[in-house]
Amino acid sequence: MNTQDDYQRLETIEQYFNGSLSVDEMANFENALKNDFDFSKEVSDYQKLTNMIKEITIEQNIIATLDKLEQEEPITPLKKKASFVTLFPYLSGLVAACLIFVLYASFSVIQLPGSENDLTIVRDVDVSILSPVEKKVFDSFYAGQSYLAEGQFQKAVQSFQVVLKNNNLRPYFKEATQWHLVLAYLKSGQIQEANHLYDELSSCNDCVYPIGKIDKAKLWWQIFWAKIF
Known part of the structure; x- marks a missing residue:
């Protein structure tokens, strides 16, 4: 593969992570990974960047969901007894937020300050x-x-x-x-x-x-x- 063409190189990296390379293209790609240090580093940096974007997106979704739930008007005993149908959107949103956090917190990498920059x-x-x-x-x-x-x-x-x-x-x-x-x-x-x-x-x-x-x-x-x- 041609690792000198910036556009083609980036496109090939994206295809690699999307799983859309052919068998021959995959073999060429992996050969370049082994023999071209700069290309290997670029692939690694690309992967870190995409993972970071995914994590930031998840964090933003979690924070936005929790903020929305905090802004919901609280249910007090003085109000008319709510039916399950009335409470369902609130409860389902809370369950969804908790589930998202559990999955995210269980499997995402913990990044301590200084780990990337000593x-x-x-x-x-x-x-x-x-x-x-x-x-x-x-x-x-x-x-x-x-x-x-x-x-x-x-x-x-x-x-x-x-x-x-x-x-x-x-x-x-x-x-x-x-x-x-x-x-x-x-x-x-x-x-x-x-x-x-x-x-x-x-x-x-x-x-x-x-x-x-x-x-x-x-x-x-x-x-x-x-x-x-």
Whole structure:
């Protein structure tokens, strides 16, 4: 296949993910994936972008549905007793919103701040002048992130625990490590540890690590679900 023509390349990538390539085209595509690093990266970036768009769309639908339900006029005992037919649209909307959230929270990826851009973790630290102890701490954190991405969750737990043994961590970096450890605990099957640390972080009133409400809710749900099963 011609990976030099921008338009054709993008069209072929779209067809690949849509499953509309012929057998020969698929073979050429996969061969290009193996032998053309730039093309392989472009395909990977395209997939990340489409997945991100899907997640944003789902999040927006969830938020819009929940906002709509919150704006519904509440039913009070003083009002005439409503029939099932009257309540059905409200109940069905609530059930649909809950179902969407359950499916989304159960299977979507939890994206912690800093996972994509490690500079947000380092912030104002000049990594070129780190002491050996500080360098070990940062190296352990990044190793933990790598282990998470590679599915080596127990090693990720151990790496983040090494970081937290240091008593001089900045609050932002400490909280970042703790949230990553919650995720590592969850993925490694250490559910009670994940739940305990999650509760501890959630009760913090002066936290500075900005985990989003949606990702926080997904993390809570996946811990809750794991405790049940």
